[in-house]
Amino acid sequence: MTIDECREYLPEGWIEPIQQDPLLKEIFDEHEYDLEMEAVPPFLIQDLRGGNLERLRPILALYGQPGLDMLQGLLEIDEASKDTATSTTPTGQTAYAAYFFARFSEENKQAAIDAARTYVKAINRIYAEEFDEDPPLDEDAEIEFLSGQEGRDFEEQVRQAWITGEGIQTVDLDDLTEWYQEDLQYRKGCEDIGLLSEALYHISCDYDLSHYLQWPMYDTKQENPFRGYFALWKMGLRIHFPARDRVVLVD
DSSP states (O other): OOHHHHGGGSOHHHHHHHHHOHHHHHHHHTOOSOTTTOOSOTTHHHHTTTTOGGGGHHHHGGGHHHHHHHHHHHHHHHHHTGGGSEEEOTTSOEEEOSSOOOOOOGGGHHHHHHHHHHHHHHHHHHHHHTSOOOOSSOTTOEEEEEOHHHHHHHHHHHHHHHHHSOSOOOOOOHHHHHIIIIIOOBOTTOGGGGGGHHHHHTTTTOHHHHHHHHGGGBSOOSOOTTHHHHHHHHTTOEEEEEETTEEEEEO
16 A cells, blocks of 8 residues: 555545655555555554654644643653563574563562552542442552462463453453443544554553553543553553452563
């Protein structure tokens, strides 16, 4: 595909910035997906990692401060994952990570605890203010850290519970997921940013990370509830709620 072929599927304001940037133009020219279904390359962010995400500024600036806030989040992701972007194979070749991820450091343990509590409070606030329901999580819950094989085993049990119903059950937050995915609408004038949804998801195959980045674009007065989640992601941690009074952080 060429950028000219993409034209009818992209906002007119995006065309000139893409055409004027050789790297962006190359990325869009090589895009081979069904443009009607996916006008933006799903791995656009990966193609710009390592210092090239600033190239999105002319496009995101079209959406004012919300767009610039999204760009800032992308730059922070790039910085947090710069040490994991590449690795050296046993044959001495450079291998590139398919997705963005960060590594946890023990020196960030207290910051991680604080971020987890911030995220728990945000979830409870939404249940109270949006659903008029009791908070699903204990804000003084025990927070534990799992790493290595222990962490992998825990997450596999969580995954199996989701697939088969057997394994480590977690607190049901389905109402929250549906609210994020179905009820939130873009601000007037920001609707086009939905074209980036797949690219944002593919940063780390993580819808919550995508919601964090898109939050400034949503038509809501709610404070971004994913700030704690994003802080944990940048520290290389994933959060789980196996019980109301238990929070597990896995690196």
